[in-house]
Every structure is written in C-alpha cells, then in structure tokens.
Amino acid sequence: MAPILVSRDAGVLSLTLNRPDKLNAFNLEMHKLLRAALEEARDDAAVRAVLLTGSGRGFCAGQDLSERNVSAEAAPIDLSVSLGSNYNPLVRRLRALPKPVVCAVNGVAAGAGANIALACDIVLAARSASFVQSFSKLGLVPDSGGTYFLPRLVGSARAMGLALLAERLSAEEAERWGLIWKAVDDARLMDEASAIARLLAAGPTKGYGLVKKAFQASAGNSLDAQLELERDLQREAGFSEDYREGVAAFMQKRKPQYKGK
Ligand code: LHQ
Numbered sequence: 001m002a003p004i005l006v007s008r009d010a011g012v013l014s015l016t017l018n019r020p021d022k023l024n025a026f027n028l029e030m031h032k033l034l035r036a037a038l039e040e041a042r043d044d045a046a047v048r049a050v051l052l053t054g055s056g057r058g059f060c061a062g063q064d065l066s067e068r069n070v071s072a073e074a075a076p077i078d079l080s081v082s083l084g085s086n087y088n089p090l091v092r093r094l095r096a097l098p099k100p101v102v103c104a105v106n107g108v109a110a111g112a113g114a115n116i117a118l119a120c121d122i123v124l125a126a127r128s129a130s131f132v133q134s135f136s137k138l139g140l141v142p143d144s145g146g147t148y149f150l151p152r153l154v155g156s157a158r159a160m161g162l163a164l165l166a167e168r169l170s171a172e173e174a175e176r177w178g179l180i181w182k183a184v185d186d187a188r189l190m191d192e193a194s195a196i197a198r199l200l201a202a203g204p205t206k207g208y209g210l211v212k213k214a215f216q217a218s219a220g221n222s223l224d225a226q227l228e229l230e231r232d233l234q235r236e237a238g239f240s241e242d243y244r245e246g247v248a249a250f251m252q253k254r255k256p257q258y259k260g261k
Contacts, residue, residue: 003030005055006037011048011201011260012194013041020056023108025064031086038093048260049201050097051193052120053104059129062111063087065138079140087112087144094119095216098209100200104193105171105180110134115144118153121212122196123180125171126189131179132168152219153179204242205260 005016015037017024024030041047054060068077094101094116103120110132117123117131125131133150135142142150142163150159154177162169171183184192200208210233218226237243241261249256 002033003027004033004037006040008047010198011046012051012197013037013044013047013049014051014053014194014197017052017054017060019064020054020058022064022066023058023061023110024054024056024113025061026086026112027064027067028086031090034090035093038090038097041099042093042097045260047201048099048203048205049197050099050101051104051197052101052117053190053193054106056107058107058113059105059109060113060116061108062113062134083143087116090116091119091145095212098212099205100197100208100212102193102197102200104189105129105131106189108132108168112144115142115146115149118149118179119145122200124182124184124189124193124196125174125180126186127171127183128186129171129183130168131162131171131174132166133162134166136164136166148219150179153177202258203260204240204246204256204258206240206242207237210237 005018007014041050101120103117103123105125109117111134114131133142174180175183242258
C-alpha cells in the first residue's frame with residue numbers, strides 16, 4: 001500500500017497520508033514520497049492548490065514510534081538527524097510553496113502530525129478530529145514548527161498548556177481558539193475542503209503566493225519593515241496578468257478567469 005496517495009483534479013493536487021493502521025504516522029518512505037509530491041506541486045504550473053488529508057480514522061500520529069529502537073539497551077538516537085533531514089524540510093516546503101495548501105484534518109492529529117497541519121494555509125477539521133501535542137508525554141519538545149506556530153496562533157498561555165499537558169483539543173475548541181480555520185461536520189469535511197481547494201486553484205495563484213510570503217514575514221517584522229514588504233509585494237502582484245484580469249472583470253461585471261500568472 002503506497003504511504004502517500006496522489007491525485008489531481010481541476011488544478012488541485014490531493015495528497016493523502018496513507019498508513020491508516022498506524023494513524024498515518026510518518027516513516028521514511030512516507031517522507032520521501034511526500035517530498036516528491038510537494039516538489040511536483042511546486043514545479044508544475046498546472047497545480048494551483050494542494051489538498052492534504054489522511055486516510056482512515058486518523059490524520060497523522062506524528063513520527064512512527066516503531067521505526068527506531070529506543071530501548072534501554074539500544075544506542076542513543078540523535079533525533080536532530082530526523083528533524084534536519086525530514087520534518088524541517090517538510091515544514092519549509094509547505095510554507096515556501098507559492099500556492100495555497102488546504103489541510104483537511106479527518107481525525108486525530110498528534111505530535112508532528114498536528115504541527116504539519118498547522119503549517120498549512122487553511123486548516124479544516126472534522127468535528128470528531130482532535131489535536132494533541134503529544135511530545136511531552138515522551139519527554140520531547142514540540143517540533144515541526146510547534147513552538148513557532150502555537151504561541152502565534154493561540155497565545156503563549158494556551159500554547160504552553162497544550163505543550164506541557166498534551167491534552168487532546170477538540171476540533172471545535174481548536175476553531176474557537178483560532179488554531180484552525182473551521183471545524184465542520186465529519187460527513188462534510190472532504191466536500192468543504194475540496195470546494196475551498198478548487199476555489200483557490202481557480203484563483204490568482206501568484207497573488208496567493210505573495211499573500212503567504214507577506215504573512216510569514218510579518219511574524220518577525222516591525223510595522224515599518226512590513227509596510228515596505230507590502231509595497232514590494234504589491235508591486236509584484238500589480239504586474240501579474242491576474243491583477244489586470246481581476247480589474248477588467250470587475251469593471252465589466254463578469255466573473256474573472258484567472259490563469260495563475
Ligand atoms: C502508532 C503511532 C505512532 C506508531 C498510533 N507510531 N504507531 C520527530 C523526529 C524524531 C523523532 C521523534 O519525534 C518526532 C516528532 C513526533 O511526532 S513525536 C510524537 C510521536 N507521536 C506520538 O507520540 C503519538 C502516539 N500516538 C498516540 O498517542 C495515540 O495513538 C493517539 C492519541 C494519536 C490516538 O489514540 P487512539 O485513538 O487511542 O489510537 P491508538 O493509540 O489505539 O492507535 C491506533 C494504532 O495506531 C495503534 O496500533 P495497534 O496495532 O495497537 O492498533 C497504535 O500503536 C498505532 N499508532 N500512533 N506515532
């Protein structure tokens with residue numbers, strides 16, 4: 001069974017984490033295939049949005065804990081190798097992709113699985129799904145961007161509670177806290193997530209990529225620096241074909257036909 005399922009429809013590249021017996025926990029093969037799929041998404045102009053989800057009852061349980069021997073007798077393992085070669089590049093790839101990434105969290109998202117969801121641009125979750133920063137149960141630190149995303153999304157008090165207590169946060173609470181975009185009925189999750197991904201795939205892709213850039217830079221910028229960046233990004237957006245099309249469509253009172261250029 002392929003650990004990542006890839007399909008395409010209407011400009012959307014759908015990626016499904018597919019190790020359902022292990023709640024789609026990451027092993028090396030899954031990292032490798034996801035990397036290849038995201039490179040395809042980056043390089044192929046026909047792909048204008050990505051939809052990430054999981055198969056079965058979980059979204060992703062983080063690292064596959066059975067992949068390495070951590071017994072008392074075994075030699076200690078340097079976890080920085082796995083982060084440096086797999087998880088960190090994955091988070092960077094999702095963030096740097098100049099196209100929107102929609103995440104449909106279909107079930108529990110734990111450890112790195114939760115934070116990979118948070119690295120996506122629009123996160124929807126099924127009402128029965130949950131988020132858990134399970135790292136501290138193993139004596140570990142939230143990784144895959146957890147210590148970056150969590151305090152920025154929900155504030156340090158809630159971020160610290162989630163990290164230290166490792167309690168499950170329901171999808172509805174995650175929405176109330178501002179951790180995700182929306183919690184939706186389980187039966188509606190894939191329809192709603194696909195509709196958003198398709199809408200984005202038919203949109204001004206170049207502009208969306210610049211929006212991602214602007215928001216990502218904002219976390220570390222002063223207002224002055226951000227205003228300068230907005231000026232530069234708007235300059236770039238204003239040179240796009242889609243901007244011309246957007247204005248023309250508005251003036252002519254018709255639906256814009258964006259090409260993503
Ligand atoms: C699993 C896993 C799993 C293997 C469920 N591995 N089998 C990065 C770099 C390097 C190293 C270290 O870490 C990291 C980042 C990380 O992600 S660290 C955090 C790793 N993840 C976890 O600690 C989560 C472990 N899983 C759980 O706590 C629970 O399974 C959750 C809360 C996700 C779901 O609980 P339940 O709904 O009660 O399901 P379950 O526990 O019964 O799991 C179902 C099956 O999936 C079960 O297998 P079995 O054969 O008994 O049916 C689990 O063993 C397997 N599974 N997570 N991470």
